[in-house]
Amino acid sequence: MNRLISGLLLILSVFLYPTPGTGESIQKKFIIGGWVGPHQTEEQFLLFKQAGFNTVLDYPFEGDKYQKTLELAQKVGGLDVILNIDHQFLRYKPEQFVPFERISAFVKQVKGNKNIIGYMMFDEPRSTDVALLVAAENHVRFLDPARLTWVDFHPDSAGGLAHSILEKMKPSVISFPYYPYCTKSVKLDQFYTLTEKYRNLSIEFGKPLWLFVQSASWPWPQDRNEDRRLPTPSEIRMQVYSDLAYGAKALWYYTYVTPRHAKEITSAILDKDDKTKPAYAGIKAINAEVQALAPVLMSLNSVDVMHVKPNHLGVKPFTPNNVIADIQAENLLIGFYKDNAGVDYFMLVNKLAQGVNRNIRIKLQSKVKGLSQVDRISGRPVVYPMNNGLAVVSLEPGDGMLFKVN
16 A cells, blocks of 8 residues: 555655756855754853854754744854755654645745745655655645755665665755764775765756764764764865865765764763853864855856876776876875866865975976965965966975965
């Protein structure tokens, strides 16, 4: 019976609701958000905004009331909101059904609010969730086509399930989380391999890529070697700039608050009493850098990503291209972009979270007449010195630099 219902839902979702095309993204600005948080007081929303966050995910599991989220976002100003369809209407249903009437009433009630930019449709769907998800997402897009819809895929779904879901529905963005910092290891191979796969999906389906930043610690009961620890400030910085090098158009910190509903998470940017932890100041600083770079980043399209010694499974090692003829460095990540006018940009990222990457020597192609660094404070291009086509760069631990090719 469940299979029959799922099949009927899938058929109805195709015929009753027009599937949106793969046209231009409806995301208007670079998003910096926190998965879980802030808690619902004006003081906490201000603290969130002051740290450089610009988007709140309404989170019913934490006790959020969407009316209060919208009220506080409007009162504080400068904060957009993504409302959570998944955790309000879809999560943990015993049968495959979509409460169309309740979702319709909800969307019609809230869609006039200017702070809303989209809807969280589902977090890490399984194969058994596909019919439910497709029907619900098409329904929401039909009701409010001007807002984005967000599906966050499980890391292991990149090979098949995510692709299958994306062929059946058209969420506005492609997203997945991966958290590499364990108590006994750092899983950068998996981090970069999976990010590579999801970047490829975002390009194939023409959707912005949203990525996550580990900013919390929690145990992993199945294997205590997998316990996640709180990353250092440089490790958080390295995640952020790696995500940007891969073309991310949004960053979600997991988690912002130390949740009340998820007791296993022991530390985050804020503690269990909503007081700032030491990580807050460092994240505030890097968020300011991302905000400065954001107008440029939003105008760029990711065209390639390369790694320089060491490489990781499934990633592309450095090879000369139309911008860089040669590079002498190690532990370096390079993201290449073009803007809509065809102008080349690239970002260098120091993959060392514990050490300055000194004297990175970049030999540029003869057609390159000059470089400008996009300043991380002002966001403006500043001429970068070159000598006979050679640029020398040093990067602090986990740091990144964005260049425009002249």
